[in-house]
Amino acid sequence: MIHHRTPAFDALLKKVLTALPYLFQTKQQVFMHTSTGSGAMESALVNILSPGDRVLAVVSGKFGERWADMAEVFGARVERLTVPWGEAVEPQKIKAALEAHPETRAVLCQACETSTATAHDIRSIGEIVAASEALLVVDGITAVGAYPLAMDDFKIDVLIAGSQKAVMLPTGLSLISLSEKAWKVAEKATCPRFYFDLRREKKANAKGETLFSSPVSLIKALDYVLGRIQEAGLDRHFQQLRRRAEFTRTLLTEMQLEIYSQSPANSVTAIKIPAGIDGIKLRTHLEEKYQLTVMGGQEQLKGKILRYGHMGYISDDNLIESMTRLAQALNDFGAKYDITQIRQKAESWLKAHSL
Numbered sequence: 431m432i433h434h435r436t437p438a439f440d441a442l443l444k445k446v447l448t449a450l451p452y453l454f455q456t457k458q459q460v461f462m463h464t465s466t467g468s469g470a471m472e473s474a475l476v477n478i479l480s481p482g483d484r485v486l487a488v489v490s491g492k493f494g495e496r497w498a499d500m501a502e503v504f505g506a507r508v509e510r511l512t513v514p515w516g517e518a519v520e521p522q523k524i525k526a527a528l529e530a531h532p533e534t535r536a537v538l539c540q541a542c543e544t545s546t547a548t549a550h551d552i553r554s555i556g557e558i559v560a561a562s563e564a565l566l567v568v569d570g571i572t573a574v575g576a577y578p579l580a581m582d583d584f585k586i587d588v589l590i591a592g593s594q595k596a597v598m599l600p601t602g603l604s605l606i607s608l609s610e611k612a613w614k615v616a617e618k619a620t621c622p623r624f625y626f627d628l629r630r631e632k633k634a635n636a637k638g639e640t641l642f643s644s645p646v647s648l649i650k651a652l653d654y655v656l657g658r659i660q661e662a663g664l665d666r667h668f669q670q671l672r673r674r675a676e677f678t679r680t681l682l683t684e685m686q687l688e689i690y691s692q693s694p695a696n697s698v699t700a701i702k703i704p705a706g707i708d709g710i711k712l713r714t715h716l717e718e719k720y721q722l723t724v725m726g727g728q729e730q731l732k733g734k735i736l737r738y739g740h741m742g743y744i745s746d747d748n749l750i751e752s753m754t755r756l757a758q759a760l761n762d763f764g765a766k767y768d769i770t771q772i773r774q775k776a777e778s779w780l781k782a783h784s785l
């Protein structure tokens with residue numbers, strides 16, 4: 431470990447801060463907070479909001495709910511645009527809401543609502559919000575680094591990411607960037623902010639420091655990840671993730687399993703648990719007998735879906751093995767899959783779609 435007030439760390443920080451805009455596909459600076467993703471959600475709000483501001487929050491699952499609740503805590507007047515779980519928001523509904531309330535200061539939306547594994551059409555929403563006074567604030571925690579979410583092209587004003595998802599690191603680092611339009615608001619916003627004050631973080635970065643003690647190990651690891659992504663190139667990196675998502679969706683469909691989301695994301699897939707199977711027991715069984723960790727559903731989806739992540743370091747062998755183990759676990763619950771056939775299908779799909 432190196433100390434964070436040393437020339438070696440200064441050089442590392444400079445390198446990482448220079449490389450981050452590539453990941454966000456922006457000309458703006460990207461900042462780091464020592465926090466989980468929810469810290470960046472809070473940072474986004476406190477840096478651009480003033481108490482009493484009207485906010486339109488897309489709520490299509492757990493994380494949308496969290497952001498709407500958080501904005502209320504900071505004194506915003508929140509209008510929730512509620513979308514049925516598993517569906518993407520219709521951009522025209524955002525347009526209508528902004529026309530009805532032109533005083534709206536911010537639109538909050540997840541790029542991928544992880545609780546339902548659903549991708550929203552951020553590009554179309556960006557066009558709509560850019561034509562208004564409001565800022566488009568996007569939670570890209572399971573999107574940045576997983577599939578195209580070009581901050582500048584998509585006209586996103588505030589974009590956040592978290593280390594432990596598509597950025598392929600352990601938990602503890604979050605990332606945020608503001609457009610010029612958002613910076614103008616941030617300079618004057620009156621929400622109380624201290625730890626997440628991006629005006630002060632910007633000044634610290636200009637001096638080659640982070641505002642508070644730097645999480646050296648995570649920043650070193652981030653340097654490694656950014657190097658890998660730069661080496662492959664974002665396009666190829668995204669192709670690799672799309673291939674894994676397509677593999678997952680194809681194999682599940684062949685296994686006659688239903689995909690929960692109507693707008694499935696390329697970072698995570700939600701699988702409907704077949705009728706008659708207890709999803710909570712299935713998940714535990716997968717973990718204990720097959721060493722396969724997948725997430726279950728939350729709240730209304732508890733026991734009803736499995737969330738199968740395909741971000742991060744995943745090899746073709748992992749893909750084949752996890753699909754086979756899922757089939758084996760389902761067989762333990764009464765399904766009748768031919769495991770050899772599933773393994774062969776998985777292998778031949780990957781071979782036919784090699785990159």
Ligand SMILES: Cc1ncc(COP(=O)(O)O)c(C=O)c1O
Nearest residue numbers: 466467468493544569571572592
């Ligand atoms: C879309 C989204 N937003 C926010 C969060 C919260 O991040 P954290 O648990 O790192 O605070 C998550 C975590 O899964 C997420 O997927």
